[in-house]
Amino acid sequence: MKEIKTETLIIGAGPAGLSCAMELSKADKDFIVVEKDSMPGGLSKTYVFKEDDGSVFYTDNGPHRFFSKNKNLYDFIENLISEDWIKVKRQTRQYIDGVFYDYPVNAFQALRNIGFLGSIKMGADYFFAKIKYGLFKRPINTFQDYAYANFGKSLADFNIVNYTEKIWGIPSDQIHPDWAIQRIKGLNLLSVFMGAFRKILSIKNDGPKSLVEEFFYPSKGTGLIYETIVKKIESKGYTVYFETEPVKIDFLKNGEILVWLKNKKGEELKIICTNLVESIPITNFVKLIEPKPETEIIEAVSKLRHRNQVYLFVTLNKESITGDQWIYFPSKETSIARVSEMRNFSKFMSPEGKTSLFVEFFCFEGDSVWNSSKEELLEEVLRVMGGVFFDKKDIRETYVIRQKNVYPVYDMNYLTYLDKVKNYLNEYKNLFYIGRPGRFRYNNQDHSLEMGMLTAKSIIDSKKYDIESVGQEKEYYEEGKLFSKK
Ligand SMILES: Cc1cc2nc3c(=O)[nH]c(=O)nc-3n(C[C@H](O)[C@H](O)[C@H](O)COP(=O)(O)OP(=O)(O)OC[C@H]3O[C@@H](n4cnc5c(N)ncnc54)[C@H](O)[C@@H]3O)c2cc1C
Structure with missing residues (x-):
């Protein structure tokens, strides 16, 4: 078997x-x-x-808008792709019972559509929530508590809870409030109203845009950032082994790490390294380690669950469908969760005169959605969207993508198990487990990029910096400013 010595082995060529x-x-x-x-x-x-008539369609793995409060990350990406880093005006909405609503929710619009009685109920619910959670100090134990305390039951159910339950596939009173920290921390009914007022006032206001209003995007899809990194490092003589994965990892007492790799053709390779950076699902990684961890750790890691996704990508003979980058479908009446029109991110994502839709479904491996055929998924798309968004005759091609380990499930016990696994992994001083899958953390590109950069700095400075602290902002960080180009 071929053997290679290197200082650092990085497993996973994602953002981290x-x-x-x-x-x-x-x-x-x-x-x-x-x-x-x-x-x-x-x-x-x-x-x-690439389709038979030469048309080329690009799509991300779901809508990927870049946003961060860290200006260094904007500089990092701009240095890679320069003029391909374009600014996009954001438009996203929700589609509920045949009606489009702004997203993030516009309080006035919601009230208008909900009507007088609905509005009174929303106000009353919010008032009761303030008494229950504020005056009587009922603790915030679950995501549902968090949402009800900040929005009142009616608005929370209408805008947040349904979609959250669709994402996770479990009731919101079984979801850990940590999910709220990443998603809606700092948002509440008051801030939603303030946002609506600001929107009205911003007609006359030319001030800096917030991250909610605009974002940057690579002109040929978010993957361009990572394809460019691969080109750059390969041109400097570094190797990226694709279609290759680790089968066994041995931490030796002398500090060296042996990693056995196998590629798609069955060829094997042994790497001897002093630092291991892993950004693959923690649930898979732990099972590769030799000597095998204690049963308690294996049991803990097997309790960590992921939510999967199935996507239907539909290419269409239509110039445009909506002005939105994406539209949420919070209602449980359909298994469709979100639909993106990629040409509204960048006109280069589909050929002139044509467009596409990327439809997301959430599922667990092996359930009915995961096992749905292309025809069944299309049937659901046509049932819900047909006639409103497009007609069947507009369809060119459909493609199904099944993606595993997409969302780490923040159920009520996940932290107990995750802490056990992390404590075990922390014993390996030259191991860096990073990124969304590596840390079992729901995070966006920015935090994975930051973790990767901080890890490199740790290796360069021979000093372990605190990866855990990356992305622990305690506010709704979409409210930050959009950094302008240099
Ligand atoms: C539908 C959707 C929408 C999103 N929207 C946004 C958005 O708008 N903005 C945003 O910033 N972020 C968004 N994200 C999040 C973003 O995709 C992730 O945060 C980011 O990709 C995480 O990067 P990572 O490197 O940590 O992990 P990953 O992207 O998961 O990369 C891990 C890599 O490891 C590889 N790998 C896995 N197992 C093995 C193995 N055994 N051996 C070798 N390699 C392996 C994988 O193939 C992958 O390339 C979205 C994600 C999804 C799913």
């Missing part, structure tokens, strides 16, 4: 693994990257579909 690689390459550090897939980007990859 590749930002680490990019920073190590700038410091001329020795490393190798391995990636199971045939392309880089992980959940932030961009697929390319």
Whole structure:
């Protein structure tokens, strides 16, 4: 078996693994990257579909808007893709019972559509929530508590709870309030009203836009960032092994780490390294370690669950469908969760005169949605969207993508198990487990990029910085400012 020595092995060529690689390459550090897939980007990859008449359609793995409060990340990306980093005016809505609503929710619009009695009920619910959670100090134990305390039951159910339950596939009173920290921390009925007032006033206001209003996007899909990193590091002589994954990882007492890799063709390779950076699902990673962890750790890791997704990508002979980048479908009446029109991110995502829709469904592996055929998914799309968004005759092609380990499930016990697993992994001093899958953390590209960069800095400075602290903002960070180009 071929053996290679390297200082650092990076497993996973998603945002976390590749930002680490990019920073190590700038410091001329020795490393190798391995990636199971045939392309880089992980959940932030961009697929390319070439059709028989030569039309080329691009789509991300779901809508990928870049936003961060960290200006260094904007500079990092701009240095990679320069003029391909374009500014996009955001429009996103929700589609509920045949009516479109703004997203984030516009309080006045919601009240108008809900009517007088509905509005009174919303106000009363909010008032009762303030008494229950504020005056009588009922504790916030679950996501549902958090949503009801901040919005009142009616508005929370209408705007947040339904969709949240669709994402996770469990009732909101079984979801840990940590989910609210990433998603809606700092938002409440008052801030929703203030947002609506600001929207009215901003007609006359030319001030800086917030992240809610505009965002940056790579002109040919978010995957462009990661494809560019791979090109850059390969041009400096570094290797990225695609379609390759680890089968066994041995932490030796002398500090060296042996990693056995296998590629799609069955060829094997042994890597001997001093640092291991892993950004693959923690649930898979722990099971590769030798000597095997104690039963308690194996049991803990097996209690951590992921939510999967199935996507239907539909290419269409229509110039445009909506002005939205994406539309949420919170109602439980359909299994459709969100639909993105990729050409509203960038006109380069589909050929002229044509468009596409990327439809997301949430599921657990093996359930009825996961097992749905392309025809069944299309049937549901046509049932809910047909006639309103497009007609069947407009369809060119449909493609199904099944994605595992997409969302770490924040159920009520996840932290107990995760802490056990992390304490065990923390014993390995030259191991860096990072990124969304590596840390079992619901986070966006920005925090994965930051984790990768901080890991590279740890290796360069020979000092372990605190990865856990990345992305622990305690506010709704979409309210931050959009950084302008240099
Ligand atoms: C539908 C959807 C919408 C999103 N929208 C946004 C958005 O608007 N804005 C935003 O910033 N972020 C968004 N995200 C989140 C973003 O995709 C992730 O935060 C980001 O990709 C995480 O990067 P990562 O490197 O931590 O993990 P990943 O992207 O998951 O990368 C991990 C990599 O490891 C590889 N891997 C896995 N197992 C193995 C193995 N055994 N061996 C070798 N390699 C392996 C994977 O193939 C992958 O390439 C969205 C995600 C989804 C699913």
